[in-house]
Structure formats: C-alpha cells, structure tokens
Amino acid sequence: MKVFHDIQTLRVFLDDIRREGKNIGFVPTMGYLHEGHLSLIEASVKENDITVLSIYINPTQFGPDEDLDHYPRDIENDKKLAVDAGANVIFIPDHHIMYKNNHVTYVQVNGLTHQLCGQSRPTHFQGVTTIVSKLFNIVQPNRAYFGQKDAQQAIVIKRMVMDLNMPITIVVCPIMREADGLAMSSRNTYLNPEERQQATVLYEALQKAKALIDSGERSSKTVKAMMTKLIHTKPSATIDYVSIVGADTLEDIEILEDNILVALAVKIGKTRLIDNLQMEVLAYVH
Numbered sequence: 420m421k422v423f424h425d426i427q428t429l430r431v432f433l434d435d436i437r438r439e440g441k442n443i444g445f446v447p448t449m450g451y452l453h454e455g456h457l458s459l460i461e462a463s464v465k466e467n468d469i470t471v472l473s474i475y476i477n478p479t480q481f482g483p484d485e486d487l488d489h490y491p492r493d494i495e496n497d498k499k500l501a502v503d504a505g506a507n508v509i510f511i512p513d514h515h516i517m518y519k520n521n522h523v524t525y526v527q528v529n530g531l532t533h534q535l536c537g538q539s540r541p542t543h544f545q546g547v548t549t550i551v552s553k554l555f556n557i558v559q560p561n562r563a564y565f566g567q568k569d570a571q572q573a574i575v576i577k578r579m580v581m582d583l584n585m586p587i588t589i590v591v592c593p594i595m596r597e598a599d600g601l602a603m604s605s606r607n608t609y610l611n612p613e614e615r616q617q618a619t620v621l622y623e624a625l626q627k628a629k630a631l632i633d634s635g636e637r638s639s640k641t642v643k644a645m646m647t648k649l650i651h652t653k654p655s656a657t658i659d660y661v662s663i664v665g666a667d668t669l670e671d672i673e674i675l676e677d678n679i680l681v682a683l684a685v686k687i688g689k690t691r692l693i694d695n696l697q698m699e700v701l702a703y704v705h
C-alpha cells in the first residue's frame with residue numbers, strides 16, 4: 420500500500436493508473452476507522468481496480484463550538500485496518516496543503532442543506548461539499564463511496580455531482596451497526612459506559628417508527644411524537660431533531676407515503692449522534 424501526503428505525487432501516481440485503463444474507487448473519511456469505513460473500502464475494492472482512501476479532518480465542516488480539536492485520531496492503526504480491507508492508496512494531506520492561506524472558494528448546494536443537520540450546523544455542508552470537491556479534483560475517481568449513516572451528506576453530494584457534471588458515480592453503502600443497534604461512528608468513542616448504554620435509544624426510536632408505520636400509522640406527527648417520548652426516557656439524551664422528510668427532497672412531510680427518510684440527531688451527554696432509516700411506504704388503504 421502507498422501513502423501520500425502531498426497532492427502532486429499522488430496525482431502523478433494516479434495519472435499512471437488511469438493511463439493503464441484502470442478504474443479508481445475513492446473513500447473519503449476523517450479517519451479513526453471502524454467497520455462502517457471498512458465496509459466502504461470493501462465495496463470499492465470489489466468494484467474497482469484501485470481503491471484510494473483519504474484521511475483528513477476537514478476544519479471547514481466544523482462549527483466554532485464543535486469537536487475539531489478533540490476529534491479522535493489513530494493514523495497508524497488506520498493504516499493497518501485500511502490495508503487489511505484492501506485499500507491500495509492512502510492520501511493523508513497536511514492541513515496547509517488543503518487550504519492555502521487565502522482560500523476563498525466554497526461549493527454550496529442550496530435547498531438540501533438548511534434542514535436536518537444543517538439547522539444546528541449551518542456551515543457544515545458547505546465545508547463538506549468544498550472539501551469533497553477538492554478531493555474529487557485531486558483523485559478523479561470513477562466511483563466514490565459514502566455511508567447511509569450520513570444520509571443528508573450522501574444526498575447533498577449526489578446533487579452536487581449531478582449539478583456540476585462531475586463524471587463520478589456516487590455509491591451509498593448501508594449503515595453498519597454495533598450488536599445492540601447503535602450506528603458505528605468515530606464519535607461513539609466519546610461516550611462513557613452509561614452514555615453508551617443510553618445511546619441505543621436512537622436505533623430504538625427508529626425501530627419504533629418502523630413498527631408504527633408497518634402497522635399502518637401514516638401521520639408523521641404521531642410517529643415523531645412517539646419517537647420523542649421514547650428518547651425522553653433517557654436522562655442523558657437531548658434531541659437536536661426528530662424529522663420525517665421526503666428521501667429525495669429532504670422536505671418535511673405530514674402524511675407518510677412513498678420514499679421517506681426518518682432521521683434524527685440526539686445529544687447523549689455532550690456527544691451529538693445521528694441515525695436514520697429510509698423506507699418505501701405504501702399509501703394506507705382503509
């Protein structure tokens with residue numbers, strides 16, 4: 420496996436790969452790898468000749484009071500896990516090469532970024548789409564892999580790629596979970612043992628929503644109220660949002676039908692976690 424820290428040598432290496440007619444799969448991450456990330460690498464390895472992983476904690480997607488300084492890091496362990504999963508190349512750019520002193524250009528996807536996570540993280544998606552565009556320009560992959568755990572991020576990136584005519588296929592991979600249902604996340608490491616137990620409430624609330632919808636409930640308000648009630652039984656939990664939106668538009672819906680996204684962000688203690696469930700819902704026939 421090859422490790423690159425600067426843009427130019429990575430470009431030269433990948434130019435040669437492309438000249439040989441090989442396909443490039445790309446998995447952007449912020450590191451501290453877990454099985455969620457590894458599932459993206461494995462999906463890429465299956466579908467491409469070469470898999471490039473990037474590890475970069477992108478400062479522009481963090482708000483001023485967020486956890487940029489504390490975000491977990493373990494580059495040596497990440498390298499081992501990435502090799503085992505089959506990655507061929509790791510790009511670990513130094514901060515100063517990604518954002519030169521007077522960086523003034525940002526990529527903004529309108530319409531899909533003000534709601535859900537965008538409400539409490541108003542500059543987050545602009546940071547994500549900017550860094551992902553930069554990484555796409557550097558790596559020029561055929562396919563790029565993202566997790567459904569960050570459902571809004573995946574939708575925003577698909578839209579950016581379409582609107583900006585980027586010749587890249589976006590592949591969205593399923594959410595990997597712990598045995599008790601908690602979605603894997605690098606931020607789970609912040610949880611103390613008591614919080615870790617209570618953190619399963621995100622998944623439990625989604626399961627509650629699914630059970631209600633499966634049994635015929637079609638009122639978004641009712642489903643959200645039941646989810647909220649369940650989350651409030653956990654003393655460490657503070658709700659950021661519990662939303663049900665159209666899975667394509669990300670706009671709130673009142674009557675549940677077609678392709679819906681049940682999404683939530685909950686703080687467990689000081690740790691903000693997200694999870695979601697996408698469902699195809701048939702119109703209820705009386």
Ligand SMILES: Nc1ncnc2c1ncn2[C@@H]1O[C@H](COP(=O)(O)OP(=O)(O)OP(=O)(O)O)[C@@H](O)[C@H]1O
Nearest residue numbers: 448449450455565566568569594595603604605606
């Ligand atoms: N549990 C998971 N299952 C599948 N994909 C995941 C999972 N967790 C993260 N990913 C995906 O991995 C990619 C890199 O995510 P990132 O490095 O931010 O990890 P993370 O664990 O989501 O971190 P955090 O939630 O703490 O920001 C993203 O496309 C993300 O959606």
Ligand SMILES: CC(C)(CO)[C@@H](O)C(=O)[O-]
Nearest residue numbers: 447448449477547550569
């Ligand atoms: C896509 C990404 C690597 C951009 O920094 C990040 O938002 C993430 O890890 O999901």
Ligand code: BAL
Nearest residue numbers: 449480481543569572
């Ligand atoms: N996985 C999304 C990265 C973030 O929360 O900043």
